[in-house]
Amino acid sequence: MSENENPQPDVASQFHELGENIKSFFQSAWTSEESEKFRQELQSGLSGLGKAVNEAVEDIKTSETGQKIKVEAEEFKTRVKTGEVEEKAREEVSKVLDFLNAEIGKLNEKMKSAEKVQESDEETDA
Numbered sequence: 001m002s003e004n005e006n007p008q009p010d011v012a013s014q015f016h017e018l019g020e021n022i023k024s025f026f027q028s029a030w031t032s033e034e035s036e037k038f039r040q041e042l043q044s045g046l047s048g049l050g051k052a053v054n055e056a057v058e059d060i061k062t063s064e065t066g067q068k069i070k071v072e073a074e075e076f077k078t079r080v081k082t083g084e085v086e087e088k089a090r091e092e093v094s095k096v097l098d099f100l101n102a103e104i105g106k107l108n109e110k111m112k113s114a115e116k117v118q119e120s121d122e123e124t125d126a
Helices: 011-031 033-062 064-082 084-125
Strands: none
Touching: 011 033, 033 064, 064 084
16 A cells, blocks of 8 residues: 555645636626626716715805814814824823733733743643
């Protein structure tokens, strides 16, 4: 009996074949009639969406809500210029980093403790 009764599959050629099949599938899908119809529907839908967004923007510009948004945006711009936004962002980022550092520190301590226990067990077994 030979040692290689079950030869190893040629994975590289299988990946190559898979790549060719995927390529062929996408080429067929892209050139199909349904795909062309879908692209036309997509283009028409996006065009309609663009028109609706433009209309909404124009409505908002002239509405009371739009004016409120504009005032709030100006106030935010002022807070950015004065450094208030940066200060708040730094505080929040600092809190997150402190939390992450503390949690990672706890995990490191647990891992060190587990390693010590394992080393101690190995020494007593020897």
